[in-house]
Amino acid sequence: MKALLGSFRPGSKNSELSPLQFFGKHGISVAFVLCVVIFSLATDRFLSADNFFTVVMQASIIGTIALGVTFVVIGGNLDLSVGSLLSFATVLVVDLHDKVGPGTAIILMFVFTLLIGAVNGYLIGYLRLNSLIVTLGMLSAIQGITLVYSGGKNVDISDQENTWFAFFGREEFLGIPIPALIFIVLGIALQIVLLKSGFGRKIFAIGGNGTAALFSGLRRNRLVFSTYLLSAFTTGCAALILGSRVMGSQNNVGEGYELLVLAGVILGGTSLLGGSGSIIRTVIGVLILAMIQNGLLLLGYPYYTQWLVTWVVIIVAVWLDIAAKRGKLLSTY
Amino acid sequence: MTSQVETAANESVNLQPAQETLLKLQNVSKTFPGVKALDGVDLDVRAGEVHALLGENGAGKSTLMKILAGIYQPDGGEVILEGQRVQMTSPIEARDHGVLLIHQELSLVPDMTVAENVFLGNMPRFANMFVNNRHLNDRCGEILTRLNCKFEPTERLGNLSIANQQMVEIARALVFQPKVVVFDEPTASLTDYEKVVLFGVIRELRESGTGIVYISHRMDEIFELSDRISVLRDGTYQGTFETAQTNEDEVTQRMIGRDLDADIQHQPPELGPTALAVQGLAIEGLYSDISFDVRAGEVVGFYGLVGAGRTEVMETIFGLRKADAGSVQVQGEDLPISSPSDAIDQGLGLVPESRKEQGLVLGMSCKDNTTLANISKFTKYGWIDTAAERTIFEEYMEKLRIKCPGWEYETLNLSGGNQQKVVIGKWLSTSPKILILDEPTRGIDVGSKSEIHHLIRELAKTGLAVIVVSSEMPEVLTVSDRIVAMYDGRITQCFDRSEVTEDSLIRAITGQNT
Numbered sequence: 149m150k151a152l153l154g155s156f157r158p159g160s161k162n163s164e165l166s167p168l169q170f171f172g173k174h175g176i177s178v179a180f181v182l183c184v185v186i187f188s189l190a191t192d193r194f195l196s197a198d199n200f201f202t203v204v205m206q207a208s209i210i211g212t213i214a215l216g217v218t219f220v221v222i223g224g225n226l227d228l229s230v231g232s233l234l235s236f237a238t239v240l241v242v243d244l245h246d247k248v249g250p251g252t253a254i255i256l257m258f259v260f261t262l263l264i265g266a267v268n269g270y271l272i273g274y275l276r277l278n279s280l281i282v283t284l285g286m287l288s289a290i291q292g293i294t295l296v297y298s299g300g301k302n303v304d305i306s307d308q309e310n311t312w313f314a315f316f317g318r319e320e321f322l323g324i325p326i327p328a329l330i331f332i333v334l335g336i337a338l339q340i341v342l343l344k345s346g347f348g349r350k351i352f353a354i355g356g357n358g359t360a361a362l363f364s365g366l367r368r369n370r371l372v373f374s375t376y377l378l379s380a381f382t383t384g385c386a387a388l389i390l391g392s393r394v395m396g397s398q399n400n401v402g403e404g405y406e407l408l409v410l411a412g413v414i415l416g417g418t419s420l421l422g423g424s425g426s427i428i429r430t431v432i433g434v435l436i437l438a439m440i441q442n443g444l445l446l447l448g449y450p451y452y453t454q455w456l457v458t459w460v461v462i463i464v465a466v467w468l469d470i471a472a473k474r475g476k477l478l479s480t481y
Numbered sequence: 482m483t484s485q486v487e488t489a490a491n492e493s494v495n496l497q498p499a500q501e502t503l504l505k506l507q508n509v510s511k512t513f514p515g516v517k518a519l520d521g522v523d524l525d526v527r528a529g530e531v532h533a534l535l536g537e538n539g540a541g542k543s544t545l546m547k548i549l550a551g552i553y554q555p556d557g558g559e560v561i562l563e564g565q566r567v568q569m570t571s572p573i574e575a576r577d578h579g580v581l582l583i584h585q586e587l588s589l590v591p592d593m594t595v596a597e598n599v600f601l602g603n604m605p606r607f608a609n610m611f612v613n614n615r616h617l618n619d620r621c622g623e624i625l626t627r628l629n630c631k632f633e634p635t636e637r638l639g640n641l642s643i644a645n646q647q648m649v650e651i652a653r654a655l656v657f658q659p660k661v662v663v664f665d666e667p668t669a670s671l672t673d674y675e676k677v678v679l680f681g682v683i684r685e686l687r688e689s690g691t692g693i694v695y696i697s698h699r700m701d702e703i704f705e706l707s708d709r710i711s712v713l714r715d716g717t718y719q720g721t722f723e724t725a726q727t728n729e730d731e732v733t734q735r736m737i738g739r740d741l742d743a744d745i746q747h748q749p750p751e752l753g754p755t756a757l758a759v760q761g762l763a764i765e766g767l768y769s770d771i772s773f774d775v776r777a778g779e780v781v782g783f784y785g786l787v788g789a790g791r792t793e794v795m796e797t798i799f800g801l802r803k804a805d806a807g808s809v810q811v812q813g814e815d816l817p818i819s820s821p822s823d824a825i826d827q828g829l830g831l832v833p834e835s836r837k838e839q840g841l842v843l844g845m846s847c848k849d850n851t852t853l854a855n856i857s858k859f860t861k862y863g864w865i866d867t868a869a870e871r872t873i874f875e876e877y878m879e880k881l882r883i884k885c886p887g888w889e890y891e892t893l894n895l896s897g898g899n900q901q902k903v904v905i906g907k908w909l910s911t912s913p914k915i916l917i918l919d920e921p922t923r924g925i926d927v928g929s930k931s932e933i934h935h936l937i938r939e940l941a942k943t944g945l946a947v948i949v950v951s952s953e954m955p956e957v958l959t960v961s962d963r964i965v966a967m968y969d970g971r972i973t974q975c976f977d978r979s980e981v982t983e984d985s986l987i988r989a990i991t992g993q994n995t
Contacts, residue, residue, distance in 0.1 A: 344864050344865055344867075345860070345863045345864055345865065346856045346857060346860040346863055346864075346865055347863065349849065349853075349856055349865060350856065352842070352845065352849075353842050353845065353849075353853055356842035356843070356844045356845055357838070357841065357843065357844075359838055359839050360838070360839055360840055360841055360842050360853075361842065361853070362801070362821065363801070363821060363831065363839045363840070364821070364853045364854040364907070365820070365821040365822035365824070365825040365854050365855075366822070366853070367820070367822060423842070423844045423845075424844060
């Protein structure tokens, strides 16, 4: 775990870290534990197995998307199109379910989702356009495509009881809800890819210093392209969970998700400048956001308080991160 | 003016010590995680002297200067300014105390005018809100005149040459009427003429009683300019010398703690077959008709002025630029190189001009940087073999004598010389047939420099074909078997080492007919 969080450094003992630096390195874990403790003490229902899976379920959709987006961000780019891509993919898979059957619907959904990811990847990787602008444009473009496709109507699956499509969102395996399982398995797999594969290493390199990576013979354009394919893929997985759980979809079901996803990634300490980050920390970041959401509801606050609290949590996280790098809490200039 | 100088001279007869001590550092220490950057360092700067600070990369010069400028806080020891103990916790505080650092890397805004840059953060304001541009330009003009600058305060900064931008940086310091000015490698990017102008400015500052700390690797400059020299080695203080009473050998020995044997014995190399043959290479507007070849076991130096097109030629060979005409043959085979990975596959390696921007991913560890160019050799079915990576890094750490606490250490925290060795290690680990080194020792201390020169000769002996691009004549003369001179995008002359003279080389790179 120590090595995974990147704190290993020979020649320096952990005892040499100031409290602030310690918090900068392990702050996300501390915050996680703090959240669990506070909500457990404040409500009696928080610390039950039942509620635990509720939290993981809530986190699974945003979390699954965040796994792919973490790769994009480590590579030095942004992906703001994932929210409306989720709407598109969910509408597509739900609508096609009755028309062509679940199997073909899923395949078609992934084909079109990856196609959109490829367009992002081509524009940003090969044409080297600014990722913020490309994906922001893509965000509204996909919203348009979704509305044109559905004609503005909500879609749903007619026979909700007798379709194996229910597996992804409604069933359990060994007592673990399938959405949580998808999230966890995908998370572990991608963490290993990030840390142990040549591909992961190259993503760190292009995000850390694209020029040096180019001079070292890495194909930067192809690598950036593949990160967008990856974020489209995980968004497709999230659509599978969402469509299966609701068995229907509104045209704007993923609206605002891109910010929650990005919030989870940032909270996990992945640098928006690229070159550093970790899947596990993204997972913890997303879980913290879901816990806050869940805990506030249990405490009886109206659901919109979570937006404000989420914002505060992110600002504090980013501030502590920068403070730890500076070595002090307040800048004198 | 004359009378002032006379009084000063009279005082120096009467008073001991000769000049008033402006700034004193006593027993200053600073530790970073894993590194003791400074250990009990003393330094005193007198009014009206140029005090040179000498040390290899990683000796602690920059750390010491950052403490002076309030960017770092010392862990121990004290800073005494004009007899008062001071604490400087930010650059602004240091500035208010009259201590100013002129950075090696310029920190100016290219899109603002010269005057705006000079007064950046210190704008004289009208009614506390509005900037009076005319007033600003007048005041800036006065300072520029004092510095003998030929450009206008209203000029856009980005239009100026690097040397003139450096003058703007100095002008910016003068606004605060500093007591102590620290110059950090100010001549790194200057031409000889610009250097003369800068030295004039520094001497003028000295006359007016300012204390000057001057950091440089260039021995000739230090002996030309300074009054005293202090030497640092591995974060420890090695003593202060009167410039007039010491010599280069003595301070060099203090600095590196061993004798330099700079003279590389040149034996006639045992040449193998032609490794690289370039025919009629050209890119419109950059260079034209470049033809040369390099044989295995040979070191070919590319010498020329900055902007002569040497780097661009190398980048084309390495697949980073597309040539308009010409061919590149590697080991007799005419294979197209359209990207760096093609070049690497064919056994080429390029140690680029700028190690921080092009050579290293600074946030990555030494080990990860070492294997970056041939990561596929360390992966099986897509998974990295970390143990093999460590072995190869440790092998090169030993071979190249990279000073580094361990394989997981971030290259960001290494000194320049060690960073460069990691870049060289990266390319050697790809087992290249042809290695191109572009300015391999720029900004690197004497010790590491000589090590790298030895290494280049050693590599050639093992049958590697080596190209060294350099702007420093001693370097080219030290390492090369043959020298190719470039001027304005073309090759003007090729020399054999035995027949080259400094004079003919200078003529060849400045476009004069021989």
